[in-house]
Amino acid sequence: MTPAVTADETRQVLDVDGVSVRLAGRPILDEVRFAIEPGEFVGLIGANGAGKTTLLRVILGLQAATAGSVRIGGKPAAHARGLVGYVPQKIQLDPDMPVRARDLVALGLDGNKLGIPLPSRGKRKLVDEMLAAVDALRFADERVGNLSGGEQQRVMIAHALISKPRLLLLDEPLANLDIRSAQEIIELLSKRFAKQQQVSVLISAHEMNPLLPVLDRIVYLAAGRAATGTTEEVIREDVLSSLYGHHVDVLNMHGRILVVAHTDEGFQVLAGDDRAAEPGHPDHSRTGMQA
Numbered sequence: 001m002t003p004a005v006t007a008d009e010t011r012q013v014l015d016v017d018g019v020s021v022r023l024a025g026r027p028i029l030d031e032v033r034f035a036i037e038p039g040e041f042v043g044l045i046g047a048n049g050a051g052k053t054t055l056l057r058v059i060l061g062l063q064a065a066t067a068g069s070v071r072i073g074g075k076p077a078a079h080a081r082g083l084v085g086y087v088p089q090k091i092q093l094d095p096d097m098p099v100r101a102r103d104l105v106a107l108g109l110d111g112n113k114l115g116i117p118l119p120s121r122g123k124r125k126l127v128d129e130m131l132a133a134v135d136a137l138r139f140a141d142e143r144v145g146n147l148s149g150g151e152q153q154r155v156m157i158a159h160a161l162i163s164k165p166r167l168l169l170l171d172e173p174l175a176n177l178d179i180r181s182a183q184e185i186i187e188l189l190s191k192r193f194a195k196q197q198q199v200s201v202l203i204s205a206h207e208m209n210p211l212l213p214v215l216d217r218i219v220y221l222a223a224g225r226a227a228t229g230t231t232e233e234v235i236r237e238d239v240l241s242s243l244y245g246h247h248v249d250v251l252n253m254h255g256r257i258l259v260v261a262h263t264d265e266g267f268q269v270l271a272g273d274d275r276a277a278e279p280g281h282p283d284h285s286r287t288g289m290q291a
Contacts, residue, residue, distance in 0.1 A: 011037050013083075013166050013200040014059065018068035021054055027224050028054050031068065034219050034228040036167070039198035041190045045208045046221035047271055052204045053089065055221070056169050059202075060086060073166055085160030089171035089204075091152055095145035101155045102127050102140045108162040130158045134188060150181030154188070161193065168193065170203045174210060182210050190214040208272055209256050222270070235259070244270070 014036040021029040029051045036042050046052050057063035059070050061077040072080035085108075093099075106127050131137045134154040139147060144155060153173055160168060170189070174182040193199040194216075205211060208218075212231055219228045220235070222243045227234050234240070240259055241247045248270060251258045258272040 012071075013038055013040075013073060014202065015071040016055075016059070016068070017070070019055070019058055019065045019070060020067040021051070021058060021063065022066045023054075029058075029065075030224040032219075032221070032224075032226040033068075034217075034226065036200045036202060036217075038166070038200055039194050040216045041194040041201045041214060042203070043208060043211045043215045043218045044202055044204040044221065045206065045211075045218055045271060047206050050206075050221040051224050052206075052221055053171055056086075056171055056202075056204060059169060060084060082163070083166045085163065085165035085168045085199075087153070087156045087160050087168070087170040087173055089173075089175065091156060093145040093152065095143065097143065097145050099144050100141050101136060101144055101147065101151075102131060104144050104155055105130055105158045105162055108159040126162060130162045131155075133161075133192065134158045135184075148181070149176050150178070150184065153177065153181070153185055157185075157188070161199065165199070167200045167202070170201070172204050172206070174205055174207065179210075186210055186214060206271060212257065220271075 012035045016032055016034050019029055019032045020027070032051075032055060034042075044052050044055065054063060058065050059072070059077055061070075061081060070077040073083045075083070102124075106123060108130075109123060109126065128137065128140070131140050134157050136151065136154045136158060139151055144152060147155065157168075157170075157173075168189075173185060177185065189201050189203065191214075194201045202219075203211065212235075215231055217229060218231050218234050219226050220240065220243065222240070223245060225243055227239050227243045235250055235257060237248060237250050240250065244261070246261065248259055248261050249267075251260060256272060259270045260267040261270055262268075
């Protein structure tokens, strides 16, 4: 007998149910659970190595889960790729590559089709509309490799959204952007696409502070496990200490939230600072930090 489907389940654009992943015998994700509804702007937060990219690959159907399931628009992830847009973490574009911004966006329409795509007035209109939606028309005919990091991100977002997906996944899209460009990308995603067009957005980041004011909910990954809820529900010492398996402090440093653990050498920043969260950075372990 087929189980009844609830109204909440039919609303969910993404349902991650108990996903676990082991690679070479090592646990990467451990029973991760969360769901996203239409138009929600959700942050996937965690340090490098926490399992964020692996989770995105599972959602995309590129990595098999050891246990659990992923459904997108009510369908198994492997059968729902047309419902998902994706912006990868690293974009390496040769400045000499003769591909204009509009050409790359158009590939979002033609990339899954065989043969040489034929130009058409209707397709050009769609491309121009999407470039306008991400404020990229002014450099539509520039070579993509010559664009700034922020401009390239706008083009990649347009490429991912032109096929009208219900869910947009972004893997560390703010990592190499200056503060102004990062704020512009966040506003573009949270207001124009999530709130106005009801595209559900899951954005991965280990620097959470730029996102906190606009997130509907947060999925915080640590040690392969996840805590999910509103920022106020998750970014708490008791919740994160349970997640990490040891005591952590949540500090407000001049308006910035830092998640830190105390070590013999001082404070180790676990999340909240884009530079200090990186292993090997000279500020990775800090002493004398004042709350």
